[in-house]
Structures are given as structure tokens and as C-alpha cells.
Amino acid sequence: xxxxxxxxxxxxxxxxxxxxxxxxxxxxxxxxxxxxxxxxxxxxxxxxxxxxxxxxxxxxxxxxxxxxxxxxxxxxxxxxxxxxxxxxxxxxxxxxxxxxxxxxxxxxxxxxxxxxxxxxxxxxxxxxxxxxxxxxxxxxxxxxxxxxxxxxxxxxxxxxxxxxxxxxxxxxxxxxxxxxxxxxxxxxxxxxxxxxxxxxxxxxxxxxxxxxxxxxxxxxxxxxxxxxxxxxxxxxxxxxxxxxxxxxxxxxxxxxxxxxxxxxxxxxxxxxxxxxxxxxxxxxxxxxxxxxxxxxxxxxxxxxxxxxxxxxxxxxxxxxxxxxxxxxxxxxxxxxxxxxxxxxxxxxxxxxxxxxxxxxxxxxxxxxxxxxxxxxxxxxxxxxxxxxxxxxxxxxxxxxxxxxxxxxxxxxxxxxxxxx
Numbered sequence: 001x002x003x004x005x006x007x008x009x010x011x012x013x014x015x016x017x018x019x020x021x022x023x024x025x026x027x028x029x030x031x032x033x034x035x036x037x038x039x040x041x042x043x044x045x046x047x048x049x050x051x052x053x054x055x056x057x058x059x060x061x062x063x064x065x066x067x068x069x070x071x072x073x074x075x076x077x078x079x080x081x082x083x084x085x086x087x088x089x090x091x092x093x094x095x096x097x098x099x100x101x102x103x104x105x106x107x108x109x110x111x112x113x114x115x116x117x118x119x120x121x122x123x124x125x126x127x128x129x130x131x132x133x134x135x136x137x138x139x140x141x142x143x144x145x146x147x148x149x150x151x152x153x154x155x156x157x158x159x160x161x162x163x164x165x166x167x168x169x170x171x172x173x174x175x176x177x178x179x180x181x182x183x184x185x186x187x188x189x190x191x192x193x194x195x196x197x198x199x200x201x202x203x204x205x206x207x208x209x210x211x212x213x214x215x216x217x218x219x220x221x222x223x224x225x226x227x228x229x230x231x232x233x234x235x236x237x238x239x240x241x242x243x244x245x246x247x248x249x250x251x252x253x254x255x256x257x258x259x260x261x262x263x264x265x266x267x268x269x270x271x272x273x274x275x276x277x278x279x280x281x282x283x284x285x286x287x288x289x290x291x292x293x294x295x296x297x298x299x300x301x302x303x304x305x306x307x308x309x310x311x312x313x314x315x316x317x318x319x320x321x322x323x324x325x326x327x328x329x330x331x332x333x334x335x336x337x338x339x340x341x342x343x344x345x346x347x348x349x350x351x352x353x354x355x356x357x358x359x360x361x362x363x364x365x366x367x368x369x370x371x372x373x374x375x376x377x378x379x380x381x382x383x384x385x386x387x388x389x390x391x392x393x394x395x396x397x398x399x400x401x402x403x404x405x406x407x408x409x410x411x412x413x414x415x416x417x418x419x420x
Contacts, residue, residue: 041088041091042084042087042088042090042091042092043087043090043091043094043126043129043130043133044087045087045133045134046083046086046087046090046091046133048078050090050133050136050138051074051078051086051090053138053139054071054074054090054093054094054097054138055071055074055075057097057138057139057142058071058093058097059071061097061100063156063159063160064101064146064156064175065156065159065171065172065175065176066097066100066101066105067100067105069093069096069097071093073089073093074086074089074090074093076089077089077090091126091129094129094138095125095126095129097142098125098128098129098141098142098145099125100179101142101145101146101179102120102123102125102145102179102183103118103120103121103179103180104176104179104180105176105179106176106381110380110381111180111381112380113223113224113377114177114180114224114357115223115224115225115226116180116181116224116225116226116354116355116356117182117226118180118181118182119182120182120183128141129141145183146183147178147179147181147183148183148184148185149178149181149184149185150362151178151358151361151362152175152178153362154361154362154363154366154367154368155171155174155175155178155360155361155362155368156175158171158360158367158368159171159172159175167360167370169378170359170360170370170378171360171368173359173360173378173381174358174359174360174361176381177356177357177358177381178358181354181356185202185352185354186352187202187203187204187205188202188203188204188205188349188351188352189202189351189352189353189354190202190229190290190351190352190353190354191208191353191354191356192213192215192222192290192311192353192354192355192356193356193357193358193361193371194215194216194221194222194224194311194355194356194357194374194375195357195358195359195371195372195373195374195375196358196361196369196371197212197213197214197215197303197304197305197371198210198211198212198213199211199212199213199290199311199313199319201319201322201323203322203325209322210364211313211314211315211319212299212304212313212314213290213304213311213312213313213314214293214295214298214299214304214305214306214307214311214312215304215305215307215311215374216305216307216308216309216310217305217306217307217308218305218374218375220307220308220309221309221374221375222288222307222309222310222311222355223286223288223309223355224355224356224357225284225285225286225288225355226352226353226354226355227282227283227284227352227353227355228282228283228350228351228352228353229280229281229282229290229323229347229350229351229352229353230281230282230283230346230347230350231280231281231344231345231346231347232278232279232280232281232320232323232324232344232345232347233278233279233280233281233342233343233344233345234277234278234320234333234336234337234342234343234344234345235269235270235277235336235337235339235340235341235342235343236269236273236275236277236278236279236291236342237266237267237268237269237273237342238266238267238273238274238275239264239265239266240252240258240264240265240266240267240274241287241308243308244308245265250265252265252267256272257269257270257272257273268340269340269341269342270340271294272294273294274293274294275289275291275292275293276291276292276293276294276312276316277292277316277317277337278291278292278313278316278317278319278320278337279291279292280323280353281344282353286309288309288310288311288355289310289311290310290311290312290313290353291310291311291312291313291316292312292313292316292317293312293313293316295312296314298312299314303372303374305374311355317330317333317334317337318330320333321333323347323351324345324347326348327345327347327348328345357375357377358371359371359372359373359377359378
């Protein structure tokens, strides 16, 4: 007896109870073919009930700030009674809506400068859809495609009751950005929101701790990307970017710890070092890092866009202590810092960091906070004229910390810093 037939015999009672006998062709295809769709272009077995549920989900798309989808072709197929036509139209509609929910609806041309890797792009939606039809779980299929982060849920709730057109647009833009993120960030991660001048550190699934940060100026914006933090560097050296060397006309006094080596200008570790006393080891093509700073008074400003692109963290050594919990205490960290010797302390496991940009986010009180569009991204993104499913954003040239971003976001002037 083949594996598929054996599975059906062993589970016949369950199948009968679940009312799945009419779905045996789909179930058998999954068991015998290793979850391969039963057809190359469409998923077979759409019932009238499921087609109607699909139409409900298409009509409800605007609740997630997505365009409403035209169901005329599906209606015509249903009216014709042609099973193959129904399968084809329903599958096409379902997959398009699924891609929008999971990956976003805005064309790649409006995602310029967004370089956070979306791991969901490898998801086989056709396979998931076929499985959902086989198990009579179409609603769960769509519900499981929305971003899982609490921020998305907060934005969606606010979008449903917001009456101000400008704020509704801002909410829609940021809900779309969450669809460009991995659907699940995991239990441990760092999320930097450049527009909010804030970093959130989530460990072991607990409520994230929030840290004030300083981000890039409008002329040298912080890039949007993801990386892996592998360790904490205490007493880091700073290699001065060429752009800052030119800006300062090569004037870097030895009394401030600067040395010249191999054609570069570097600054020794110490309390006046531009990177402060801590830097995260997070390799990335932009050479942009999270680090300490000697200019701590700037954290008291409401709008904190002062850097050349890197992310400066308030109370950086406490941030390091939190990352190194179980490895080093604050007293041990202070002892290493006092020696002024560069020391890299590896994390037990790499921690994903997302340097993102959200002009609306969940507040600590559970509501929604709006932030200034310091880099003018909202004006360029747009949500109108969505004509095709989202595609993977193309890569742009890398830049270094201290240089203006060589990204498309510099193609238009930044909006004024207006707190909404």
C-alpha cells in the first residue's frame, strides 16, 4: 500500500468527522507529492463557500489599508459554473491578496532605500493556499499572513477609527512598511525606529525595553537595513570616515587622541572618542553601527537627528549590560572600560537588529504615537495607484558611517520637522 493510501486509511474517521471527504483529491496530492500543488497555475477544489469567503477577504482588504480587489472575474466564473474557471480566478485573486498581506502592495519603485531583508519572500503561498483549502481553513490562511508584531495591531486598530485624513494616510504608510519586515521578528531582537529616535530591545519575548537614540541628520540619514549583532566592543577605536576628514580639512589634534596610520585618521579609545566607550559588532555594508557617544546632552532634545548616519545609544553601557546579561555584569564592564583596552565580548548567539523607519508606532500606553517624517520618506512612498504585487527592492551602493547615504531617499528634499 502506498504512503498516501495508508495515511487515508489510518485517518479515515478523522476525515469523515471533519467533513473532508470531498477534499480527498487535494489531501492525497499533498501526502503523495510532498505538498506539491495539484496544478501548476491554479489550486483545484474551490467550493462556492470558499469562493464567497475569498470575496469577503477581498472586500475587507481596506481594513488593512490595502486596495479593495475587483472580484468581477471571479463572479463571472461562478456564474458560468465552470469549475476550472472558478479554480483559476479564485487562485489568482487569493494569491494576489495573500502577497499583499505578507509582502506589501507598494511597487518596488516606492521602496527605494529600504534594505531590511524580508525572510517571508521565500514563503510558498500557493502551497499554503492548497493546504488551507484541503483543511477548510481559508480564514486562518489570511489571518496568518498579517504582520505579527504588536505595532501593526495597534496601527490597524487606530486606522479603523481614525477620522483625520492625514493621520489615516500616515497609518496606512506605516502598516505597509510592517509588511516589508519579517512577519515574525522573534523573541530576541533590536528594533531601531529612526523617526522616533528610539531603540527597542526585546529579549526572551518580554516587553521590549526602550532606549533613546540619536540618528543621522537629514543630509546624512541613517540607512534602513538589517544586520546581526555578534558582540559588544568596549573601548572601540574610531576610524574617521573620509568625508569627515575632508569636512574637518584634516585637522585632528593628537591631544584629542587622534593618530594617523596607513593613510587613515583614527581616534584612540577613551571618554572623548566619537564612538564613546561601547560599539556593537554588527557587520553591514553601510559601516553604520550602534554605539555610545560623549555628547550625551543631545539625548535631551526632542528631535535627535545629529549624527553622520550611525545610531548613538543613550546609557550605552547599561544597554551593553542588558545584551551581555549572564556573561558580564555592569561592574565587570566598567572594569574593562577603565583599562582603555579594546575588548570584544561575543554574544551567546547572534541578535538580529532592524534599523527601520516608522512615522507611526505603538506607544508605551498601548495607543499610537506619531513621529516627524525627518527624511521625507512618507511623501515619496505613497499608497495610491497600486497596480502589482510587491517585489524585492533592488540594492543600492553602500555608504560608510559619516558619509551621506547614497540612497534614493536623497533624490527629494526632506520634509520639515513637524511633530504631528
